[in-house]
Each structure stands twice: as C-alpha cells, then as structure tokens.
Amino acid sequence: MTDVPKRFRPRxxxxxxxxxxxxxxxxxxxxxxxxxAAAAEAGEDSAVTVSGRKGPYDDFSGLKVTVxxxxxxxxxxxxxxxxxxxATPAGKFTNNFLQIMQCWGDDPAGPDREQCxxxxxxxxxxxxxxxGRSLSTDKENHxxxxxxxxxxxxxxxxxxxxxxxxxxxxxxxxxTYFGPLDTNEQAGARTFANGRGEVTFEVQDGVQAPHLGxxxxxxxxxxxxxxxxxxxxxxxxxxxDADGTDVxxxxxxxxxxxxxxxxxxxxxxxxxxxxxPVDDYCPSGQTERPTAGSELVTEAVTSWQPxxxxxxxxxxxxxxxxxxxxxxxxxxxxxxxxxLGFTVDPAVPAEGGEGIxxxxxxxxxxxxxxxxxxxxxxxxxxxxxxxxxxxxxxHSYQEDVPGRTPEHVSGNPESFAQDPEFLxxxxxxxxxxxxxxxxMVPLQNxxxxxxxxxxxxxxxxxxxxLSGKPDPHGMRVNxxxxxxxxxxxxxLTEYPKVDPTTAxxxxxxxxxxxxxxxxxxxxxxxxxxGALRTLRGNNNRTIQWGPPTDAPPKLVNDPALLGTxxxxxxxxxxxxxxxxxxxxxxxxxxxxFVKPSAGTLTAGAEAMRPxxxxxxxxxxxxxxxxxxxxxxxxxxxxxxxxxxxxxxRAAYADLIRYVAGPGQTPGLxxxxxxxxxxxxxxxxxxxxxxxxxxLERGTATDGSSSGGGGDxxxxxxxxxxxxAxxxAxxxGGAFAGGTxxxAGGTxxxxxxxAxxxxxxxxxxxxxxxTSNPQKVAAESGVGVTRGEIIGIIRWVIVGVLILxxxxxxxxxxxxxxxxxxxx
Numbered sequence: 001m002t003d004v005p006k007r008f009r010p011r012x013x014x015x016x017x018x019x020x021x022x023x024x025x026x027x028x029x030x031x032x033x034x035x036x037a038a039a040a041e042a043g044e045d046s047a048v049t050v051s052g053r054k055g056p057y058d059d060f061s062g063l064k065v066t067v068x069x070x071x072x073x074x075x076x077x078x079x080x081x082x083x084x085x086x087a088t089p090a091g092k093f094t095n096n097f098l099q100i101m102q103c104w105g106d107d108p109a110g111p112d113r114e115q116c117x118x119x120x121x122x123x124x125x126x127x128x129x130x131x132g133r134s135l136s137t138d139k140e141n142h143x144x145x146x147x148x149x150x151x152x153x154x155x156x157x158x159x160x161x162x163x164x165x166x167x168x169x170x171x172x173x174x175x176t177y178f179g180p181l182d183t184n185e186q187a188g189a190r191t192f193a194n195g196r197g198e199v200t201f202e203v204q205d206g207v208q209a210p211h212l213g214x215x216x217x218x219x220x221x222x223x224x225x226x227x228x229x230x231x232x233x234x235x236x237x238x239x240x241d242a243d244g245t246d247v248x249x250x251x252x253x254x255x256x257x258x259x260x261x262x263x264x265x266x267x268x269x270x271x272x273x274x275x276x277p278v279d280d281y282c283p284s285g286q287t288e289r290p291t292a293g294s295e296l297v298t299e300a301v302t303s304w305q306p307x308x309x310x311x312x313x314x315x316x317x318x319x320x321x322x323x324x325x326x327x328x329x330x331x332x333x334x335x336x337x338x339x340l341g342f343t344v345d346p347a348v349p350a351e352g353g354e355g356i357x358x359x360x361x362x363x364x365x366x367x368x369x370x371x372x373x374x375x376x377x378x379x380x381x382x383x384x385x386x387x388x389x390x391x392x393x394x395h396s397y398q399e400d401v402p403g404r405t406p407e408h409v410s411g412n413p414e415s416f417a418q419d420p421e422f423l424x425x426x427x428x429x430x431x432x433x434x435x436x437x438x439x440m441v442p443l444q445n446x447x448x449x450x451x452x453x454x455x456x457x458x459x460x461x462x463x464x465x466l467s468g469k470p471d472p473h474g475m476r477v478n479x480x481x482x483x484x485x486x487x488x489x490x491x492l493t494e495y496p497k498v499d500p501t502t503a504x505x506x507x508x509x510x511x512x513x514x515x516x517x518x519x520x521x522x523x524x525x526x527x528x529x530g531a532l533r534t535l536r537g538n539n540n541r542t543i544q545w546g547p548p549t550d551a552p553p554k555l556v557n558d559p560a561l562l563g564t565x566x567x568x569x570x571x572x573x574x575x576x577x578x579x580x581x582x583x584x585x586x587x588x589x590x591x592x593f594v595k596p597s598a599g600t601l602t603a604g605a606e607a608m609r610p611x612x613x614x615x616x617x618x619x620x621x622x623x624x625x626x627x628x629x630x631x632x633x634x635x636x637x638x639x640x641x642x643x644x645x646x647x648x649r650a651a652y653a654d655l656i657r658y659v660a661g662p663g664q665t666p667g668l669x670x671x672x673x674x675x676x677x678x679x680x681x682x683x684x685x686x687x688x689x690x691x692x693x694x695l696e697r698g699t700a701t702d703g704s705s706s707g708g709g710g711d712x713x714x715x716x717x718x719x720x721x722x723x724a725x726x727x728a729x730x731x732g733g734a735f736a737g738g739t740x741x742x743a744g745g746t747x748x749x750x751x752x753x754a755x756x757x758x759x760x761x762x763x764x765x766x767x768x769x770t771s772n773p774q775k776v777a778a779e780s781g782v783g784v785t786r787g788e789i790i791g792i793i794r795w796v797i798v799g800v801l802i803l804x805x806x807x808x809x810x811x812x813x814x815x816x817x818x819x820x821x822x823x
Contacts, residue, residue: 046071050234050269052084057246058238065098065234067201071274072668074215075208077580078232081198086238090375093188093562094126095239095247100186100201101259102273103231104163104212110270110731111231113260114161117212119172121187122180122559126254130237131187133157133171135261142245143256145263158260162211163228177211180557181540184209184360188562191801192377199234200580202535207277215275234269236257257791274442281665281670282309289631289651292319293326293342294449295527296636299574299674300362304663307671311658314651316340320526323447323495330356333641338648340640340655344447346614346702347639354643355700358616359656359691360684361663362636363605364677366448366527367596368439369534369581374430382584383425383593386455386462387471388416389586393456394466394481395499395517400438401478401544402520403503407731412475417566420473433564437539438521440530440569441495448527448634451620452494452570455631456476458589458623463487495570497521505555507545515543515555530569535579537565573601577735590626597630597734598666601678604633614702616687635684638691642700653696660688666735675735715744 042357047068052060062084069078072537086096104503105111119133129136129143136143151158157172169176178184184202191197193578206216206228214230239248241256242264257264286309291301301318304650309315326341331349333567343345347356368389372379391412395401398414413419417434442449456462461471466486470476479498486492497517519542524530533539537560544558560566566586573596576583593601607629622631638659640652664679665672673679680688694701 004502007739039752046274048271049204050271052236052269053267055238055267056263057244058236058267060236060238061618063236063269065269065271067232067271067273069231070271073203073273073275073279075205075206076203076578077200078203079198080189080201080232080234081196082191083196085195085197085236087193087195088190089253090187091563092126092254093130093190094252095237096191097237098186098189098191098197099259100189100199101233101235102184102201102203102209102212102214103233104214104228105231106218106258110268111233112161113158113265114168115163116233116260117160117178117183117209117240118185118187118260119160119258120175120179121185121758122184122557123187123562125188126252127256129256129258129261130254132172132258133160133169133260135258136242136256141256141661142241142243142247142250143258143261145242145257145261147262148242150262155729158258160211163213166211178209180559181538184536190373190563195524198378200535202532202579203230203232203273205275213255214273214598215278217277217279225277227275230273230275232271232273234271235264235268237264248568271573273728274817281306282315286313286315287651288315288317289338289340289648290317290319291340291342291655292321292329294323294344294447294636295320296344296364296634297570298528299431299572299578300659300663300677303670303674304659307662308655308658312654314655315784316655322445324445329640330641335643335645335648338644338652340652341636343639344620344634344636345450346611346617346637348614349641349703353703354641355665356639356641357691357695357701358614358645359638359660359688359689359695360618360635360680361656362639362673362677363680363684364636365573365596365601365604365630365633366452367573367576367581367583368568368586369531369571369576369583369633370566371534371537371581372430372434372436372566372568373432373537373563376430378582379429379434380582381426382582383587384584385421385425385704385771386459386586387465388419388422388425389439389452390418390462390465390477390486391457391475392394392416393441393495394454394478394486395438395497395521396475396481398479399435400517400521402501402515402517402775406501408479408501419475421471421475428561435560435564436566436568437560440524440539440567442530442531442570443494443523444526445493447620448572449493449495450491451622451632451634453486454490454620455586455622456620457487457490459587482524491568495523497523505545506543506558509545509548509553511553513545513553513555519543519555522690524569527572528568528575531571531575531579531581532570534567534569534581537567539569572676574674577676578674586631588625588629588631589623592627594625594628594630595734596632596676598678600630601633602681603627604631605628605635605681605684608633608635616691616702628664638688640695642695642698646698649698650696653692656688656692656695660685660692678735 034641046240047066048070049064049066050636052063054061063082064084065082067078067080080100088097101116103111103116120133125131125132135148135151137156138144160177161168162177179819184204185493186199186201188196204212206213207675212230213228215227217225218228219226237255240246241255242261247253247255323343323345327343327347329339330341330347346358368384370382371502391397396409396412397416398405398409398412401409415436416422417436423429465471465477468477471624478499484496499517501514502514505515522540524533527735540557542555542557544556546554546556583595587593604625604768606623611617611619617637618635620634625631662671663673666679691701
C-alpha cells in the first residue's frame with residue numbers, strides 16, 4: 001500500500017486579532033459557519049477573460065473565453081465558458097470549435113507549443129491532423145502550413161518537452177508522459193448556435209502530471225519555495241486551414257491541420273494558472289504515525305495533514321484502503337504497532353479483546369455523477385430512483401451486456417435512456433443521440449457500497465425488482481443476479497459483475513478476440529477514479545480490436561466520439577465537487593428527490609440512529625432519510641484501540657481534537673474542510689472531544705474494556721425537526737449551507753423503512769435520548785487530560801473577562817470581536 005500524496009494547501013493568513021478577541025473565542029465552541037480562508041476566496045474570485053484576435057483568415061476578435069478559476073488550483077475541474085463564437089456544425093467536429101490544453105513554461109509571455117499536453121485523445125476526427133501533434137509536409141494538402149519552418153522533412157511532428165529537462169517525445173504517438181487514458185486535453189469543444197459554449201477542464205498539478213510540474217517548487221535551492229505556475233491555452237479553429245484554404249469549399253468541410261501548426265498556434269489565447277504548492281511540507285525527523293482507512297476521508301485528511309504535522313509533533317501518514325482492513329488493523333494494534341483507522345461501520349472487538357474508541361470526523365456521502373453530451377448541450381439534471389439504479393447495477397439493460405441483444409435481457413430497454421420509467425421522471429432528457437455507457441463502480445470492498453445496496457433494499461420497488469418481479473413496463477432483472485439474494489443481503493460491500501456473457505471484439509480480426517462484461521464495463525480503482533473517468537467522458541472500456549501490429553493481439557479502449565460522450569459513475573461527493581461534476585437527484589424514503597449538499601448531508605446524518613451493538617457509531621440507514629435528508633449520507637469515524645503506547649494515544653487524541661475543531665472549518669486552504677463535506681454538528685464534535693479524552697487516558701468506550709456502559713443518546717439525534725448544528729455559511733455552491741440540493745417534488749413509491757433494516761431502525765429509535773457513553777467514560781476516568789486542562793483554562797478566562805468588563809468593554813464590541821477569524 002502507498003501513502004496518498006500529501007498536497008499542501010497554503011492560504012493568505014488573516015490578520016492576527018487582538019488578545020481580547022482571542023479570549024472571547026476561547027469561550028465559544030468551534031463554529032460550523034467560519035468563513036473560508038482568503039486563498040479559497042481568491043481562487044473562487046480569480047476568473048480571467050481573454051479575447052480572440054482577427055487573424056489572417058478567420059476573425060476571432062468577437063470571441064471571449066472565461067476561465068472561472070485561475071488561482072489556488074490543485075488537480076481539479078475548472079469551468080471554461082465562452083461567447084461570441086461561430087456554431088460548430090451538428091454532428092462531427094469539422095470546423096468552428098475550440099481546442100484547449102494545459103501547458104508549463106517559465107516565459108512570462110506564455111508557453112511554447114512543445115510545452116503543452118496535446119495529441120493523445122485517440123479521438124477519430126474528420127481532419128487528418130486535427131487532434132494530434134503531427135504536421136503535414138505535403139504541399140498539396142491544405143493542412144500544410146507554409147509558415148512552418150521548424151519541423152520539416154523527417155521531423156513531421158511537434159514533440160512534447162516535459163519540465164525538468166527530461167527527454168522530449170520521439171513521435172506523435174509517444175505516450176511516455178501522457179496517453180489516451182490520462183490526458184486532460186480538450187481536442188474539440190463545441191460552440192452552440194447562440195455562439196456560446198462551456199466545458200469543465202481538468203487541470204492537473206505536479207503530483208498527477210509531473211511532466212508539467214504545476215505547483216512544484218520552482219525556486220533555486222536555499223530560496224523560499226515558489227510553486228511553479230502553468231498555463232491554459234485555447235486555440236480557436238474556424239473554417240480556414242493552415243494554408244488559408246476555406247474548408248467550406250471542400251468535400252470534407254473539415255480543417256485538417258494540428259493546433260500546434262505555426263499558423264494555428266499564432267491564434268492562441270493564453271491564461272496563466274496559479275497552483276497551490278504540492279511539495280512535502282512536514283518537518284523532517286518527526287515521528288511518523290500511521291493512519292489508514294476509508295476513502296470517504298481521503299480529501300479531508302490530505303487537507304488536514306499539513307496543519308497537523310506543523311502544529312503537532314507528529315507526521316500522520318495516511319493509507320487509503322477498505323474499511324474492513326482498517327478495522328482489523330486497529331483491533332490488532334499494540335504498543336509496537338500503533339494505528340488510527342477511519343471507518344464508516346463500527347469496529348467490534350472480539351470477546352475479551354482490547355477496547356476501542358470511535359470519534360466522528362466527517363459527514364459526507366456517495367453520489368451518482370454524470371457527464372452527457374448531445375447536440376443541444378450538456379445534460380444538466382437527472383432524477384434516479386432506487387429501482388433504476390438497481391437495473392444499472394445488475395446489468396439489466398441490453399447495452400450493459402456484451403453482444404447485440406443478448407437473449408436473457410432481450411425484452412428490456414437498450415439503456416436507461418430508453419427506459420419508460422426513467423423518461424417519465426426526466427421528461428427533458430434528450431430524445432435520441434445519447435447512448436450512455438454502464439454505471440461505473442469501484443472494485444474495492446467498502447462500507448460505502450453497503451450504503452448504496454441498503455438504499456435499494458429499503459425501497460419496495462427496487463427490492464421487488466431485485467427479487468425478480470418485473471417493473472410496470474415488463475422489464476426484468478438480469479437472471480444471473482437473481483441467485484445473489486440482493487434484496488436481503490444487508491452486509492453486501494461490493495458490486496458483483498456475474499453475467500458470464502462474451503461477445504466478439506469490435507472490428508474483429510484473426511485470431512478472434514472476445515470481450516466480457518468487465519471489459520465492457522470496467523471497474524474503477526476507487527471512487528475518485530470514477531469521478532475522473534466521468535469528467536473525461538470515457539469509462540475506459542476495452543472492446544475494440546487493437547492495431548494489427550500488436551503482438552499478441554489485444555483489446556483496446558474505444559472512446560466515444562466528442563459530442564456523444566455519456567457516462568455516469570458512483571463517486572464520493574467530495575470528488576464530484578472537486579471536478580465540477582453534475583450529480584443526480586436521488587429519491588429518498590418519503591419520495592423526495594434530493595441532491596447532495598451541506599444541508600442535505602447534515603439532514604441525512606441527523607436522521608441516523610446508532611448501531612445496536614456499538615451505540616457510539618451512527619448507522620448509515622437510507623430507510624430513515626426523509627424530507628431534505630440525502631439517502632446516501634455516511635458519517636466517517638476515527639477508531640483507535642487503547643492498547644497502544646501512551647505517547648501514541650496522546651498524539652492520536654490531538655489529531656481527533658484538531659479534526660473536530662479547526663478541521664471542520666469549510667474551505668480550500670490547508671487544514672480546512674474541503675467542499676463535499678458537511679461540518680460536524682456540534683453534538684458530534686462534542687462526542688469526538690470526549691473520545692479523544694478517553695483515548696488519551698486509555699479508557700475504552702467500546703468493547704470489552706469500556707467500563708463506562710451507557711447507551712446511545714449522545715450519538716443519536718437530539719429531538720425531532722431539521723438539522724441541528726449544521727453549516728450556516730461555507731464556500732459557495734452546494735456546500736454553502738442550508739438545505740439546497742433538492743430536485744423538487746415526490747416520485748411516489750418510495751415509502752418508509754421496509755425489509756430487514758426496518759425492525760432495526762425502529763429498535764434504535766427507542767434509545768435515542770440518553771447520555772453519551774463516551775462522555776460518561778471521560779467523566780468517570782482518573783487523571784486530567786489535555787482536553788480537561790483546556791476546559792479549566794477557559795473557566796479561568798471567564799473570570800478575566802468579568803474583570804475586564806469593568807474597563808468599559810461593551811457586549812456589542814465583544815460579540816463583534818468574537819466573530820472575527822483568528823489564525
């Protein structure tokens with residue numbers, strides 16, 4: 001296993017407040033509504049608009065392109081929009097479109113063409129050289145550029161020169177540094193009839209794209225670190241080719257020359273990009289303490305790491321992996337093998353085993369993200385019910401099974417885009433022209449997969465479908481899935497692909513090659529990769545016969561044509577936010593369609609009840625998600641054994657205290673809570689603080705050594721009604737606070753708790769108002785922890801403030817100071 005790359009997210013520090021303001025803040029609980037850091041605000045407000053130029057052939061002077069974020073960047077999605085262009089012809093990309101690429105380069109005037117990532121999409125374009133780095137040397141071809149003097153003769157391509165003096169590429173198809181499956185170029189971006197267009201561009205930092213080096217330290221040794229800036233380059237394409245030929249008078253109507261050809265490159269529009277530093281940030285020589293577990297916390301942990309290692313005396317390494325593996329490692333810890341794990345389901349020690357503590361650290365969830373193109377634009381909205389998702393996960397649509405009209409699903413729709421149930425929910429979905437690929441899912445077993453299956457199992461319609469009952473239109477589940485007990489297996493943590501059908505590869509040759517369901521619909525490595533594939537519009541399927549020169553023959557990827565890409569995936573909400581993906585509104589238990597947002601995730605957490613055998617852990621229970629509650633919400637917990645050295649317990653306790661305090665501040669800067677998470681409600685913060693105190697003291701709150709007993713009140717919702725202690729003002733978008741995020745109305749059907757989970761949910765309801773077992777354990781322990789010392793200091797400060805009031809400080813002034821941010 002490898003550590004997740006540590007990405008430092010610095011920010012412009014806010015001015016240090018007065019001492020009195022600090023004292024007032026010491027009395028207040030951490031606010032869930034703290035404003036984001038200055039760097040985050042700068043990033044969101046750093047849009048840059050550039051204008052085109054007239055040029056010798058095509059007039060681009062009316063074209064205006066806006067890059068909506070140019071500062072504070074990491075590997076993420078960035079919105080690029082434009083106006084004043086000429087419409088791309090319907091169908092193929094023949095003329096009048098944009099080509100967009102990311103480049104490095106130290107010249108303040110902008111990058112050279114050799115410094116740009118382009119030419120690896122593998123997209124079949126009408127133009128011969130349009131999507132590549134090759135340059136025509138045939139003077140009879142209108143792709144020939146008479147102004148090209150640098151690359152002639154045998155050198156018929158513009159090589160890519162990576163940062164750092166590494167060797168340049170040796171051919172137009174040299175994928176040493178980037179290739180068809182990981183390039184971020186936009187080989188063709190469509191302009192619509194109104195002259196406007198929009199794409200989400202995937203910018204890559206120096207961790208994901210070391211050949212660009214964006215964000216890596218570019219300062220000389222011994223100097224203050226300076227993150228390397230990069231560039232976004234937009235090359236507009238009109239109706240004239242490199243030699244001046246107007247292609248509207250040709251048979252193909254297509255421009256054939258590369259955007260890297262001299263004549264086209266001169267029309268480029270250049271936008272500087274400022275990246276956050278990505279170099280190592282932790283002081284050398286510190287004790288390194290391992291943490292491991294759920295992908296649900298990966299983004300949060302990588303944000304917290306730089307603050308943790310510079311404010312504490314430890315470097316906390318993180319290894320992403322399955323929650324069950326992390327739980328087993330935690331239960332096996334000892335003084336010689338310390339560990340803190342992150343999990344969604346509880347860790348339960350064996351009878352007589354060492355006790356543990358659970359501390360809530362993050363509220364987030366899963367989403368179904370999509371990217372779908374059609375001739376009139378991008379699909380913006382989608383509603384999905386549990387039964388529709390059940391159809392996708394069981395490969396019950398014809399196009400989700402290898403071959404043409406497989407017999408065992410022959411009576412079912414070709415895809416969800418032809419499913420009457422889907423179309424009734426999505427009447428504005430484009431009719432025709434959209435051929436979506438299968439729903440992408442991760443390979444690894446995970447607690448989060450169980451949340452998805454439990455959502456389906458909690459819905460009567462989906463449960464009936466999984467049991468073999470046809471939907472109202474006669475569609476039936478793929479029979480290969482009927483024997484898996486999908487309606488009743490409430491512990492399922494994977495997405496099985498059990499259909500054994502094979503089919504001949506496309507463009508088959510000799511010897512014949514066949515493909516399977518996992519070639520047609522490959523697993524993603526994790527939820528984050530699912531988000532990346534969605535952004536790129538390619539599910540990476542390999543059902544195409546490779547080049548005849550391949551030995552032995554093999555299957556290769558067949559990307560969808562630009563303008564026809566249609567993919568969707570199960571992803572984590574944080575990755576969907578990071579890459580600017582559209583997410584479907586999902587039907588919850590009372591029929592409301594809800595999108596993930598800070599408010600709906602908080603409502604989802606508030607609807608949960610504790611596990612029966614581990615009352616300090618809330619159970620992700622879609623059957624309870626009603627109203628504004630998002631059904632795929634999950635709460636992640638830090639879990640640690642008390643069977644560790646006292647120094648390690650104290651260090652992990654400090655980590656939990658930071659995470660439950662400053663780490664819940666929404667923002668993009670180092671140490672803050674990235675978009676896609678909802679800040680912990682106050683009662684969960686209190687629980688985390690109590691867990692940290694108990695861990696430091698060596699008092700278990702769960703398992704055989706708990707001693708404290710008690711039940712679940714502190715973990716369950718406090719009373720009824722809406723979210724308590726939720727966010728009131730984070731960053732923009734779906735995570736700006738409030739409930740937002742609903743797609744309106746009810747869809748019928750959904751109903752309340754049903755099936756195997758219903759009785760458990762009802763049983764948990766009865767014990768939701770009693771005391772927190774972790775608080776009981778903390779209060780009954782012996783000794784004084786760091787957390788208790790802080791509490792004593794706060795009361796001392798109370799006395800100081802009372803005396804200070806005699807100096808004439810008024811209440812309104814104190815309240816004003818209390819709301820200032822102090823770093």
